[in-house]
Amino acid sequence: MNVLPAEEELMVKNAAREFLDAECPPGLARAMEQDERGYSVELWEQMASLGWFGISLPEAYGGGGLPVTYLGLILEECGRAIAPVPFHSTATAALAVVNNGSDEQKQTILPRVARGDLIMTWAVQEQDPRLRADAVQCRGEVDGDSLVINGIKHFVDNFSAAELVVMAVRTAEPTDESAGITLCIVPTNSAGITETRLTTLAKDSQSKIALENVRIPLSNVIGEISQGWPATSEMLDTGTALLCAQIIGAARKDAEMAIEYAKNRVAFGRPLAGFQSIQHLCADMIVAVDGAQLLTYEALWKLDAGLPYSVEVSQAKAFTNDKCQATVRSSQQIHGGIGFMMEFDLHLWYRRVTAWTMRLGTSFEHRARVARSLLAQPGRVRLGMNIEAVA
Amino acid sequence: MEFAFTPEQEALRVEVQQFIAENVTPEIVAELEDTGIRRRGPKTREMYKEIAERGWIGISWPKEYGGQAGSRIDQYIVEEEFARAGITVGGAGSGAPAILAAGTEEQKQEFLPGIIRGEISFALGFTEPQAGADLAGLQCRAVRDGDEYVINGQKMYTTAAHYATHIYLMARTDPDAPRHRGISIFLIPMDTPGITVRPLWTIQNDPPAPLGTTYGDNRTNETFFENVRVPASCLLGEENQGWYVGAMGLNLDRVGASRYLISIQRDEDIVNWVKDNDIEGYAMREDPALRDRLADMWIEGQVCRLMTMRSMSIVETDGNFTYEGSAEKVFAPEHGVRTTETIAQMLGPYGQLLNGSEDAIESGVFAHNLMGAFQSGINHGSVQVMRDQVARRGLGMPRV
Numbered sequence: 002m003n004v005l006p007a008e009e010e011l012m013v014k015n016a017a018r019e020f021l022d023a024e025c026p027p028g029l030a031r032a033m034e035q036d037e038r039g040y041s042v043e044l045w046e047q048m049a050s051l052g053w054f055g056i057s058l059p060e061a062y063g064g065g066g067l068p069v070t071y072l073g074l075i076l077e078e079c080g081r082a083i084a085p086v087p088f089h090s091t092a093t094a095a096l097a098v099v100n101n102g103s104d105e106q107k108q109t110i111l112p113r114v115a116r117g118d119l120i121m122t123w124a125v126q127e128q129d130p131r132l133r134a135d136a137v138q139c140r141g142e143v144d145g146d147s148l149v150i151n152g153i154k155h156f157v158d159n160f161s162a163a164e165l166v167v168m169a170v171r172t173a174e175p176t177d178e179s180a181g182i183t184l185c186i187v188p189t190n191s192a193g194i195t196e197t198r199l200t201t202l203a204k205d206s207q208s209k210i211a212l213e214n215v216r217i218p219l220s221n222v223i224g225e226i227s228q229g230w231p232a233t234s235e236m237l238d239t240g241t242a243l244l245c246a247q248i249i250g251a252a253r254k255d256a257e258m259a260i261e262y263a264k265n266r267v268a269f270g271r272p273l274a275g276f277q278s279i280q281h282l283c284a285d286m287i288v289a290v291d292g293a294q295l296l297t298y299e300a301l302w303k304l305d306a307g308l309p310y311s312v313e314v315s316q317a318k319a320f321t322n323d324k325c326q327a328t329v330r331s332s333q334q335i336h337g338g339i340g341f342m343m344e345f346d347l348h349l350w351y352r353r354v355t356a357w358t359m360r361l362g363t364s365f366e367h368r369a370r371v372a373r374s375l376l377a378q379p380g381r382v383r384l385g386m387n388i389e390a391v392a
Numbered sequence: 393m394e395f396a397f398t399p400e401q402e403a404l405r406v407e408v409q410q411f412i413a414e415n416v417t418p419e420i421v422a423e424l425e426d427t428g429i430r431r432r433g434p435k436t437r438e439m440y441k442e443i444a445e446r447g448w449i450g451i452s453w454p455k456e457y458g459g460q461a462g463s464r465i466d467q468y469i470v471e472e473e474f475a476r477a478g479i480t481v482g483g484a485g486s487g488a489p490a491i492l493a494a495g496t497e498e499q500k501q502e503f504l505p506g507i508i509r510g511e512i513s514f515a516l517g518f519t520e521p522q523a524g525a526d527l528a529g530l531q532c533r534a535v536r537d538g539d540e541y542v543i544n545g546q547k548m549y550t551t552a553a554h555y556a557t558h559i560y561l562m563a564r565t566d567p568d569a570p571r572h573r574g575i576s577i578f579l580i581p582m583d584t585p586g587i588t589v590r591p592l593w594t595i596q597n598d599p600p601a602p603l604g605t606t607y608g609d610n611r612t613n614e615t616f617f618e619n620v621r622v623p624a625s626c627l628l629g630e631e632n633q634g635w636y637v638g639a640m641g642l643n644l645d646r647v648g649a650s651r652y653l654i655s656i657q658r659d660e661d662i663v664n665w666v667k668d669n670d671i672e673g674y675a676m677r678e679d680p681a682l683r684d685r686l687a688d689m690w691i692e693g694q695v696c697r698l699m700t701m702r703s704m705s706i707v708e709t710d711g712n713f714t715y716e717g718s719a720e721k722v723f724a725p726e727h728g729v730r731t732t733e734t735i736a737q738m739l740g741p742y743g744q745l746l747n748g749s750e751d752a753i754e755s756g757v758f759a760h761n762l763m764g765a766f767q768s769g770i771n772h773g774s775v776q777v778m779r780d781q782v783a784r785r786g787l788g789m790p791r792v
Contacts, residue, residue, distance in 0.1 A: 002401070002465050003394045003705045004698060010393065070393070260787050275790050280783035281776070287786065288719045295698035296691070302395045316691045368687035369680075375690060376677050381664050384656055384690070384697050 004295065006074070013056075013067075014074040020051065021082035027346040030353075033085035039206035040162055045086045049117020054091065058099060062111035068305035069096070069239070073246040073297070080250030083353055085205070087120050087159035089247055093240030094121035094167040097184065100239075101223050101232035106186065110165070122163040123240065124154040124187075124210060125233060132237055132362050134180035134230045134392075139212065141170035141183050143219065143226060148172075148185060150215040156360070160196055160208040163189050167236065173227040184229030184236070186221040187212075203356035234392070238314045241361040242304060245297040245317045248357050249290055252325035255350040256286040259332035279335060286331050289324035296320050311390035312374045315367035322358040322367075329354045395701075401469055408448070408473040415439055416477050424478050427600045427610045430555045431478075440481075440510040443474070449481050449508045453492060457504035464708045471649035476657075478603040480650065487514035487560045490577070494629035494637045503558075503579065515553040515582070517561035517615060518638070520546060525774050527562070528571040528635065532617065534563035534578065536624070536631075541565075541578065543586075543620040549771075553589045553613040556582060561617075566632050576634040578626045586620035589613050595763045599747045602755035606654045606728060607764035607771070647703035647717045652696060654768050655728035658761055659693035662686065662735050665754060671742070682738055689731040696724040715786030718778040725768035725775055732758070732765040 006014065029041055048054065057072035058064025065071075072092055079088055095114045098106055113119035129136040139152025150170050157166065166187050173181035187194075193215040199207045224232050260283050263273040273279045296317035303310035329351045333340045340347045358364075373391045375382055382388070397405070416424075416439070423433030443449060451467040453459025474481045491503050506512035523530040532545025543563055553559060559580050566574030582589075592612045601608030629637035663686060666677045676682050699720040706713040735758050736743040745752040746759050769775045783789040 002397050002701060003708065004701045005705050005709070006393050260789070264789065272790070274783075275792055277780070277792050280787075280789050280792070281779040283787055283789065284719075284722065284779040284782035287782065288723050291702075291716075291719055292692075292695040292699065292723060295702060296694060298393055299395045299694075299698060302393055306396065316694055319687070320691050320695065365684060368684050368691070371687035371690060372683035375663055375687070376667055376683070378667075381660075382667070383660055384693050 004298065006298075010071065010074060013071055014078060017053070017075045017078035018081065020047075021078055021084060025082040025084045027083065027349055030083040030085045030349050031346070034204035038162060039159065040086050041084075044084060045117060045120075048084075048086060048088070052115075054088070054095075054117050055111075055115025057092075058095065058111050058115050059107075062099075062107050063115040064111065065115075068301075069242075070298070070301040070305050073243055073301045076243050077246040077250035080247035080353075081254040083251055083349055087122065087162045087206075089240070089243055090122040090158040090163065091120050092243055093236060094123045094165070096239045097123065097167050097223065097232060097236035098186075100235055101184070103220075103223075105220065106223065110186075119165065120159065120163045121165045121167065122157055122159050122189075123236060124157045124166050124168040125237060126156045127153060128155060130155060131366060134175065134182050134233075137169050137171050137182055139168075139170045141172045141185070143172070144216075146219050147216045148183070148219055148222060148226075150185075150187065150212045150217070152212055154210040154212070156199070157208050157210050159206050160189060160210060161198075162206065165189065166210075167223070169229060169233045179227050180230035181227050182230040182233055183226050184223040184232045185217060186223065187215065187217055191215045191217065201356055203353045205353070205356070230392075234311075237361065238311050239304065241318050242297065242300045242310070242314050244357060244361050245293065245300070245314075245321045248321050248325050248354055249294045249297055251350050251354050251357075252293070252321075252328045253287075253290045255329045255332045255347070255354065256283070256290055258347060258350070259283065259286065259335040263335055273335065282331050282335065286328045289328050293317065293321040293324050309387050309389050312371055312388045315362070315370045315390075318362050319364045319367035319371065322364045325354050326358050397465070397469065401466060404466060405469050405473060408470055411443075411446070412473060412477045412479075415442065416479070421478075421603070425600070425603050432555065436479075437510070439479075443481060444508050444510055448474075449510075450488065450504065453488070453504060453508075457492075457500050458508040459504070465704055468649050468704050472653065475650050475653045476604075487558070487579070490560070490628060490637055490640055491579070493640045494577075494633075496625075498625070499579065499628065512558060513552060513556045514558050514560045514579075515550045515556040515613075515615070517547040517550055517553075517559045519548045521548055524548075525777050528575070530562060530564060530575065532561070532563040533567070534565050534576060536565070537621075539624050540621050541624060541626070543578070543580075543617045543622065545617050547615045547617075549592070549612045550589070550615040551609060551612040553582065553615045554591065554611070558582060559587075559615065560628075562634055562638055565634075569632060572635045574632055575638075576631050577628040577637050578622060579628055580620070580622050580626050584620055584622060586618045588616040588618070590616070596760060599756075601760035601764065602747050602757050604657055605757055605760040605764050606657070606732070607767035608760060647700060647707075647713070647720055649700075651721070651724065651768075652700040655696050655724035656693040656731075658728070658731050658735060658758065658765075659689050661754060661757065662731075662738070663690065666738075676738060685734050685738070689727075689734055692723075692727045692730065696720075696727055699723055715782060718773075718781040719786070721773055721778045722775050722782060725765075728765045728768055732761045736762060 053075050055064035056067050057069045060066035098110050142149050168187050169182050172183040175181045193213040195211040197209045201207050263279050266273045300310050300313035300317045303313050339345050374388050377391045420435050423436045424431045447460050448470045450459040451462040452464045455461050520530050534541045534543045561578045565576040596608050597610040703713050703717050742753050743758050747756040
């Protein structure tokens with residue numbers, strides 16, 4: 002038991018911070034809000050050359066073979082720098098291929114991801130945005146050696162930048178044995194896809210995707226037809242843990258900006274930081290982010306250790322949503338009027354953290370899963386015990 | 393990072409659990425519940441000897457003083473398991489860590505083995521009527537007179553003073569120095585002439601709180617010092633350095649197994665109760681609003697656990713955890729209050745029934761917790777003072 006990051010973990014994290022401090026100023030995120038492509042190609046290529054995209058992919062497929070925790074630490078730093086790159090969606094989709102893809106899928110996809118030659122995303126949510134199998138209504142039908150997809154996917158990150166989307170579709174009605182969901186890989190340039198860009202609070206890239214008779218080969222199915230919900234659920238859990246890392250990185254930076262501002266801004270004859278009301282607000286912000294970070298690290302560690310980690314992911318996301326939102330709001334409070342002026346940078350973090358808290362599961366959804374799993378646990382429960390998630 | 397205990401540590405935990413299952417008999421539970429005998433009867437004393445013989449007290453202390461030079465994490469595991477059974481094996485509150493850090497060789501030999509054997513225990517003599525959160529304002533005086541000190545003053549909330557063998561006393565030795573630099577610490581036998589102990593009864597006095605209640609003690613004390621003469625060898629650390637010696641002990645007192653359990657035991661209790669019980673067919677476990685709050689409290693409880701593990705990880709690697717310890721001492725007590733008050737709104741009128749009442753749930757522990765949980769935001773450094781420390785020591789903000 003030593004919950005502090007190890008020396009090697011800190012080295013990777015610090016190196017990522019140094020690189021991003023130098024290469025990813027807030028102006029880049031600001032510029033990309035207006036950019037048609039929505040991400041910085043130059044930053045993407047630099048990150049690729051540092052090996053970040055493959056860091057936790059298997060060595061056999063060109064990756065670095067490190068635990069997913071390392072990927073989480075880098076994404077935490079990307080969150081801190083609000084780096085405008087489609088990294089999180091690519092990592093989430095690529096790990097779904099690692100965990101459940103065929104060898105052929107791994108061979109064709111993973112080395113390209115590791116090199117930075119392939120941008121990916123994922124699509125599960127629909128008009129009913131809850132992350133559960135019965136909310137997936139987008140239809141897939143087997144036709145010879147093809148899967149034909151009809152329906153609408155909502156809230157898809159980085160769709161226009163991505164080449165492949167890992168998508169959950171319904172191929173059967175649910176039974177006791179199966180949720181009837183198939184997970185598959187869909188090229189974004191497939192005939193029959195219409196993209197509508199959404200305008201988000203984060204002003205990042207999210208789209209609604211209409212699929213009309215989109216035909217993909219059956220070899221693009223991840224795992225078996227209609228048996229894809231566990232793989233989908235695993236993809237969501239991994240993506241959620243990584244999103245938590247990104248949120249806490251951004252929220253901590255946001256809190257630090259408020260602390261710095263409080264030390265310099267003079268009011269009533271002294272710096273704001275000299276007022277106990279401000280000190281206590283700042284203390285609460287940092288304690289909250291610390292808590293979110295510990296929950297997130299535990300989820301990532303359990304994932305890497307091969308232990309059940311879904312409940313830990315839900316714990317982390319519910320707490321991160323509520324506490325990091327409160328943190329960035331408090332930071333706005335400390336900054337006063339200047340904090341909500343367009344020309345000031347603070348809102349770049351506020352708007353992203355806020356939008357991210359609503360993605361990959363609300364606090365209510367995640368707490369419902371925690372309660373469900375906890376109450377179904379046989380015998381007496383105890384904090385810190387391993388608990389199997391209940392779908 | 394590493395979020396699991398080693399197989400050896402898990403085995404140690406099971407060993408302690410087995411010891412508790414075999415040795416904590418109904419007679420011992422009755423003694424532990426009996427506030428009249430200060431939760432220490434003859435059978436409990438016997439058991440403490442066996443616990444000490446197994447080497448489970450002061451595991452992390454050096455071997456020459458009766459410890460095992462083991463890890464703080466092992467010690468934590470043992471302390472947590474016993475604390476869950478209502479048994480304190482921490483080794484005399486703030487006394488021992490400060491003696492280890494600042495004591496002379498003679499003091500270490502005099503106190504540490506005795507603490508392990510359960511023959512020596514300390515009451516904390518810090519707070520005074522006019523010095524609580526602002527402890528550095530204390531006025532209890534110790535005046536050097538040849539080879540002795542003469543002590544006069546009054547201490548408040550000296551909780552163990554009516555049964556401890558010694559008091560760990562903070563007194564002013566230089567009234568002319570800046571406040572923090574004129575304080576010294578003394579280790580004084582309670583049977584020294586001139587010491588008087590008077591009871592202060594807490595709101596948990598009647599009926600007595602069930603075992604495991606957060607701050608369920610029915611009694612604390614005020615202790616008076618009237619021309620108390622003690623040898624100069626009672627001084628711990630250097631004269632006028634007592635503030636800094638005391639801070640070491642207090643920091644260690646704010647983290648660890650009992651602090652953790654104080655804040656989270658009701659989280660586990662309510663989930664376990666709701667899982668297995670309903671009230672005349674009303675099953676709380678099926679109510680979506682209550683489930684949401686249960687999960688919310690459970691998640692906060694996990695944060696308390698992880699913050700405790702963070703402090704223990706820092707201690708184990710010999711780091712300084714001033715900021716992290718204070719952060720934990722903000723979050724955990726306030727969580728304990730939130731969960732206690734949330735449970736009250738889950739149980740409704742059943743939540744107000746005290747120990748022994750008809751229809752009381754779990755011996756009224758949830759009701760008694762409403763009188764105890766908020767105390768943890770006050771004792772050993774209030775959450776407001778802890779926030780000051782987070783801001784100043786953790787975030788580099790100025791003293792107000």
